[in-house]
Amino acid sequence: MIATAEQISPATDTDWWRGGVIYQIYPRSYQDTTGDGVGDLNGITARLPYVASLGVDAIWISPFFTSPMKDFGYDVSDYRDVDPMFGTLADFDRLVDTAHRLGVRVMIDLVLSHSSDEHPWFQESRASRDNPKSDWYVWADPKPDGTPPNNWLSIFGGGGWQWDVRRQQYFYHCFLESQPDLNFHNPEVQDALLDVTRFWLDRGVDGFRLDTINFYFADKELRDNPALPPERRNAKIAPSVNPYNHQEHLYSKNRPENLAFLKRFRELLDEYPGTAAVGEVGDAQFGMELIGQYTKDGQGVHMCYAFDFLAWDPLTAARIVEVFDNLEEKAPDGWACWAFSNHDVTRHVTRWNLDDQGARCYATLIHALRGSVCLYQGEELGLTEARVAYEDLQDPYGIEFWPEFVGRDGCRTPMVWEPSNQNGGFSDAKPWLPVAHEHLGNSVGSQEGRPDALLHHYRAIIGLRGRSEILRKGIQRSTEAHGDMLTFCRVHEGRRIFCAFNLGGEPCTTHTPDGEWRFIDGIGGKDPQVGNGGIHLGPWQYTLLEEA
Structure with a gap:
């Protein structure tokens, strides 16, 4: 049954997140209402009755802030405004109001570890070594031979340091060169980011997904990361062809100072009862330990997810037991949030080569496990990973490592709403990524009238979880x-x-x-x-x- 706008606002249970189901929306690919081939906030608002019909507790919207879009919104140039591509602040307010009237909470994606190099903070910081924001980013002098200050690498390929001719120094970037890392050792940086958080809380958001939560602090001494023995390398965080996997990232992330900042962040959220945050723990070796640290005793975020169920490794019965034993050992007081698919990984139906029955089995499994759940748009339709031709690639990650790693575009292709045209009801214009032809038969319109469709199974299992305090x-x-x-x-x-x-x-x-x-x-x-x-x-x- 499709929910209506007359339904009540979200329930007042301040622990709704504990065991809640969160539906991730990638705004570029959900619904275009302006005819430019890119999804927008009004498109999300128009589709909220469908989202409410799934029975989820909340939506998580990937970044929609002002951005040059070199990493598609994960490079923020203004944390307090909406990129014109997606709409306006008034459109966002309307989205929140509509969601609340439908009984759905709204979480947004905060990218705090780094900004765009077009952000005014960085423009001021790079201007000189003695301006008021000169220490807001991770700057360092070169070694005597002119090479970077240490061996830190970028997840997107190559070294993690970029030379700046203005300051005659290097700045650190864990991702693209255009995404300089903020210096969390500076209290002013922390205060500014907490002010951003309060800005969105005051606009009525119900929580946040924190991008790369364990990347906030870099080692103050800029010590080299040690080598990681080949037998300990895995491709959970970066593809196997990426040399990023050759290091143990002890100093470029996972720093203990992060705990004090997360405590400040939690104290702010606690001023707004019923809000919650889920952190993305991007680490292949220490994921469970960090979940335990970051979600313990109300001192950090409410929940975290690692990449244990987002990796290519087959999700066997033995693997699930291993993950839960590891969780019990290293995070006994923590709270995990499980996901099988998201905007960064190959869709799990393809990763694990699932047929319809397998997809139903895993859908039931994730809703039966202890923890919270993140679902990714189209997962409820059983969408496979789309094949995107090289000439259509948009993701800089895939362009860098193609063809051995084709990037993340295959999981980011537009949502399919109905099968009658090649764009699946997403847009009247050419979409920013092509709609996969094989997805059209799995569209919402194709499944709504079939009682045995996977979409209805997701509604049933989400509904059971919602009714069951045990689950x-x-x-x-x-x-x-x-x-x-x-x-x-x-x-x-x-x-x-x-x-x-x-x-x-x-x-x-x-x-x-x-x-x-x-x-x-x-x-x-x-x-x-x-x-x-x-x-x-x-x-x-x-x-x-x-x-x-």
């Missing part, structure tokens, strides 16, 4: 893998739900824990005929049982 806020016990069979119990206030998932292509059998159990219907699972205690699941089948 939203309960603890998770006895997470076990027996071959391809994954089993665990969710427990809350003495009530239990037993979950079983066959994550493989052969039939599996397991048994329920002691007790009387009844099958939870309406989510497309398999009734295991629990009278004899045995659960027999075919390939990619699952079942959820509630204690009688």
Whole structure:
């Protein structure tokens, strides 16, 4: 059922985020209303009834701030305004008001670790070594031989330092050369970014997704990162062809000073009851430790996500047990937010080569796990990674490492709303990225009239999670893998739900824990005929049982 604008505002549960479901919208690719081939804020507003119909708690909108768009909004030149490409502040206010009337909270993407080199802060900082903002970015003198001050690398390829002829110094950039890193050791920088945060809180946002939350501080002494042995390298954060994987990033990120800043950030959010923040922890070696540190005891953000379920590694039963054992060991008091897809990684249907039944199985799984959930636009439609020709690439990351790594454009192609034209109802003009022809059959319009469509399965499982305190806020016990069979119990206030998932292509059998159990219907699972205690699941089948 499609929600209507007359529905009530978001509930007053200040812990809504604990177990909540957040729907990520990439604004360039959601809905174009101006005919320029690029999505905009009014397009999001127009589609909010559809979002509300999914039953999610909140939306997370990727950056829409003023920007030269060299990294498509993750290079901010004005933190307090909307880029004209996306609309105006009045359009944003209208979006927030509409979302709240539909019962949906609004979270926005804050990019605090770096700005655009076109930001007035950087323009002033680079002008001289003694101006009021001269220390607002990470500047350093060259070594005596003129080379950069240390060995830090850029995630987007090459060295992390860029020479500036005005100051005769290097500035550090973890991403593009046009994205200089801010100097968080300067209290004025922290104050300015917290003022930005307050600006958006005062406009009514319900929280934030914090981009690269562990990148805020760089080592004050600018020490070299040590080499990472080949056996410890992985491609969770950067593709395997990127030399960024050859370092252990002890000094260019993950610094302990970040904890004090995150405490300040949390104190600000606590002035606005019901707001929440989720941090992106970009680290291949220390993700769980950082989740534990950053979400502990209300001293930092409310929740964090690492890249454990966003990597190419097959998400087997054993892998899930490993991740939860690691979480219990290193972040026992933390709160994780799980995602299978987002705007930075290959869509998980393609990564894990899932058919329709596999997609349903994993959709059910992520909503059964302890933690919060981030869904990415089109995930509910089962969209695959689009193939984008080299001449159509927009992502500087993909252009740099093509063809071994084709970048992130394949997960950023426009949302498909209906199948009747080549643009899928996204725009009347040529889209900024081509719509994948194979996506049209999975469009919203194609699925709405089919009761057995994946879209309706997402609505059903999100609805079950929304109604169940056990699934939203309960603890998770006895997470076990027996071959391809994954089993665990969710427990809350003495009530239990037993979950079983066959994550493989052969039939599996397991048994329920002691007790009387009844099958939870309406989510497309398999009734295991629990009278004899045995659960027999075919390939990619699952079942959820509630204690009688």
